[in-house]
Amino acid sequence: MIGLEERTCRSTDLAAELERVGGRLMLLFVTAADPGRELCAIVRVGDRTLRVRAPLAGRSYPAVTPRVPAAHWFEREIHDLWGNVPEGHPRLEPLVRHAPEQGELALPANGEMSAEHRGAERLSGPGVFVFPYGPVRSGVFEAAQFLVQTGGEDVAYCAQRLFFKRRGAERRICEVPRELAVLVAERVSGTSSVAHALAFSHAVEALSETDVPPRAQAIRRILAELERMYNHVEVAVRECEDASLAVAQAQFAALKERLHRLAGEIVGNRFLRGAVVPGGVRIDVDPGTASATSDALREWERDYRRVLSVLLQTDSFLDRLVSAGPLSAHDARDFACVGPVARGSGIDLDTRREEPYDGYGEFPVARHADGDAMARMEVRFQEIDSSLELIRAALGSLVGGPVRRPVGRFIREEALGAAESARGETLYWLEAGDGDTLRRCKLRAASFVNYGIFNRVFDAQVLTDFSFIEHSLGLSPAGCDG
């Protein structure tokens, strides 16, 4: 359960207040309390989590983004969905809602971002053109669009357009019966089903003050780490494909498939759905399954190490990743990046340790200082090691007892739930309504913040590195779009 320290300020002072407290902006959104609508910012400062409330006096308020750049997408989202105008926002164009008048090839204006946060400049002149890529892209990819301005090889400017996939998950979570809402959360980002179900369940458990039994916590850790492993291996598959290493790609794909089969045998779903519910888990891991899982992972680890050791000695792979898509620690901090993207730029940040949940104890947080595609990859490889260790420990700590407790009435009015997905911090803010319903859900997948820096990692990069850089960020358009 995340304890929030409350602060209140006027909406005209919100930008100054957030700049003053510093820290990492986790969320900025409008709460359901209407009339008397208010802005709410959740900030992580040191080892505390602050909630700054700012009642809105009118339709507009002074924008936070000029002082706190991490607010840039949050404020555009608020503008799109709630109509409140952040005055002085440097780029107040539609983000979440696609406006029909926004042409397919429209390149966003650079706006008035301070020089420090502007990134690459747009160019003009002969030979410079905009290459629109997506939303239907070559190959099997999720729908997203990238507008790349180039003179041929150097990427002058890259703009990302998302939210083609917005399905209205926040609305659905509030509409459906309370005990079925976790099924919606599981399907926001289908490759991070466990993390989304966990973050949502943590919020519901906080609202109802439900304790999760230790056995359920151990099972949750096993599932969450298994999910992290197949997502990290997926990034390796994609990077090998980009480097045209056919054998490495096939062997990492085989390793990934083995994890999905293991998931299918433990849970009955290859993406671990239908297991995590508020109050515990819906499945049990009997001793036979536990030892079979342990054996399967031991064999898996042996084969994985063999492939990885060859990969890390393959120059044609390393040459493409080292120094590609650099993200400075300064940018990662300013734009509040999370997950392997932040850790690959040297930021010490992991929800499992910041706000420990489900019995996560001490474990080494992988970090790398270089900030390039290779650094992000190495963070993932280190995390696969720690995931294997955490699964082994959890399989050993499967104490007796129930796997689920009933979730009672909502005792508190609002709560924040968090979980660390393979892509980083996943958040669910829930507000309870009458009769144990939910009246507001604000979800924020890791990809929502990490997509915010997509255009920045293309500074001085070339077009042929596009896919290496994109895949090294390991983003989920479905999660971002919600």
Place this chain on the structure above:
Amino acid sequence: MIRWFLRGVSHRRLTTRFPRSPEPAPAGFRARAVLDPEAASLDSARCAEVCLPGALSVDRDRLRLDAGRCIGCGLCVEACGDGSVAIDPGYELAATSRSRLMVGEDAREADIVPSALGPAFRRSMHIRHVDAGSDGAVEQEIAALLGPYYDMQRLGLFFTASPRHADVLLVTGPVTGPMEQPLRRAYEAMPEPRVVIAAGTDACSGSIWTEPEVRGGVDRVLPVDVYIPGDPPSPIALLHGLLLAAGRVPEAAPPRRPRVAEDVAHTPVGGSR
């Protein structure tokens, strides 16, 4: 490079023999619900209440099942408790019509339909994938078809970058508003004959998603030839659907549960093996 070459040639064969020999799903795999309408007790409303995507519904006091909406969560098995509903672990679930995926009073059961592409495409089909708002997992299952376990190219199935070269449009997701136009344009760019496959429960019916953000399934926008339910559909289920579109395999039986003896009717759901 020589090390990769040696690793490649020294590795044993992993590829499935499907469809030549069947590939069974693990015992507790939750593929789709199956219904025995005769076994349903009087209180079928309770059973349908827990079904979030509305796969189970009550029509004139009788339970109906639409496997094209089923996400395999298994909550109905616990709620019904009378053995009328079970979760089937099968992989081969694709059908050529929505009614074929239904069990209920007025469900029509379609006959086996020959491929709309005709016999010329039996051994070579080019596929263009379009994501119309999926959750992202089904894309990874589709990508797995190119991997060593499934290797769809051995069956003459290929992905193509351009819809102009495509015989099959493989659509995922419930069709969100912003993706409707790109989806139509991809379809219109395809030469005839062409086939549309809806891959995944959300593409088949919209699943748990509703208006106004989503259109509620690919067939609201385009004529669909093959439905592959599944949340997400497993790689074998996708292969089955693709081969069904080529007219090479029979379609799935309707999700009707065979009569079972009383004592085995209460099988637990999920992975507890």
